Amino acid sequence: MEIKFCSLSSGSSGNCQYIETKNTRILIDGGFSGKRMEALLSSIGVCPSTLDGILVTHEHIDHVKGVGVFSRRYDLPIYANGNTWLGMERMIGKIQEKNIKVFISEEYLDIKDITVYPINIFHDALEPVGYIFFYNKIKISIITDTGWVNDNMKTKIKDSNLYLMESNHDITMLKEGSYPWPLKQRILSTKGHLSNDDAGRVLGEVISGKGEIVLLGHLSQDNNTPDLAHKTVKSLLLNQGIDTNKDITLDLTYRDKVTKVYNL
């Protein structure tokens, strides 16, 4: 085993991802109650007191709800950029000084044996980031909650072994659905969320079809279905000559349950 990845849950009701190397265990976001996060971790046999910290992508509640509770209960450092700290401060409660870790976006940081690159994304939060992880020769990219993927992002996430890529909505379902127009506009904007088509197009540009693992994330409950997301991305990749039945693994993440644990 080199590195393990598991999506504990992904979606607007809560986000929490898990990465483990030989010496390091990290959560990316903690958008559930402390109790729920304990249960999710316990389902993959991980005790929260063995974690080394929580990385936060942005201050929306579906990403930070349990972050403060976990930090206090298990004495965990929280990593975020300065603006995200400002945005989430009043939501997560009092954090011990030593557990407040402030990083600069687009600069590498090390957490024990894993290197982390927080990458700027486009979302209606103060300073949202995605994360790219490097460990030995393995690279993992986590990109959700972004309205678009620019060339900087494409260049930097290229050659990952595993991608968690947002595939939030089907554009037609969203447009014809029951959401109020301003909310539809927000989601469709360049500071909203990636559609299934966006995900498929971006993935088609960055992956090479050499056994990568691709997980589709942050699926909308109202404006998408798991089947539709999978089918749309699959066909867009096929247009690029990538057969998801043999060239890569294309899997889903879930709003309310963990994925399998991927070993890379």
Ligand SMILES: [Zn+2]
């Ligand atoms: Zn979110």
Ligand SMILES: [Zn+2]
């Ligand atoms: Zn968000």
